[in-house]
Amino acid sequence: MVCVAQDTCRGKAIEDPMLMKKVLELCDSKTEHLPGLLPFVPGMTVILTQNLAIELGLINGINGVFRQLVYEADSVSTDALSNTFPNNTQYVHRPLCELIEIARSKIECNLETL
Template identity: 45%
Template sequence: MQCTQKVISQIDCVGELNQQMRTENVRYLELLNRLRKGQSTIEDYKLLCIRIIGTPNLQASLQQKSRKEAPILVFRNALLTQINNRAVLNKAMEMEFRSIVCLTQDYVKETRIEDSQLRKAILELPDNKTEYLPGYLPLVPRMPILLTENIATELGLSNGTRVIFRQLVYDELSDDIQFDKTVFPKHTKFITQPKYALVEFSSCKLDSELKFDIKELLPESLSKITKMAKRTTKISIKRKALPLTPAYSITTHKSQGQTLSKIIVDLVTPPGPVEVA
């Protein structure tokens, strides 16, 4: 630390970048500058329509299968979770499947959390607070999912890989489970003891289906402030979960480095700093 401070203290000048190097299109560059300042115009909108959708003569519709299956790019994890949950539930209704939600197992000092209020509060934490391990993982056959861990990089199964979910194998256990009734319907089946998930990976080098063993992760930054015995206590949580997340919607951050043939972009800019993907 002292060495770092010594090096920083020797810096006596700062360089300022004043030229955009990623695009040579002057009109588009001006659009980006106005977008960052929240000063977009109707002409900017027309230009984006051409760049994102295509020429004015292109007949495109969100009802087309290829576009209905395109992921929705959003800026915030909270919106991502809502879209993914709703998309999975709608898919289950269309297929007349009972909704299935896989719950994480959370532990404090190697002991499973049994307090219902604390458990519910931790399950409902946004995944950007839990090292991107959501408390609720809704699943339905043939839905797109993303891997959230490097499983077998030599096979192309790495963090961010897009696969198709087929089946969840789990132990049948009766459990008094707390859940958000405003999101999941009453007949939802909650799974607390998953064994593994069967997925389809189109570009895999193996011919057979792959099984992902359940992953036990220990996020360093995961903590929850909760009131216990009228005191504010900070506790560290150890979470066990499948390394999967629905892929109906992804964040602009998660999309970086991916090749997506079609996407749907949410152009409503949320408050606060945003990224240009």
């Protein structure tokens, strides 16, 4: 699964498929170092880059494990947006949230029960 950036131009979402593809192909150095396409693989390591809740242990630099991308069924496409990824890649537009397991946090929640 690859999460697609929600790019805007002059405050409005880019709707034109050709323009969207061109923007997604821009080098990260031209997009404030933000990727246009971000792959998510269950089990991959992630790192928080800012303090979210210090009292819960969700602090800058803590490691976690990506578990699941949550999204609406109609927000997925298989239209090839990049030659970098395999043909069976699913591109998720407007994900709702990502489930990240952070073992050293103070949150008492079991991801299996969500």
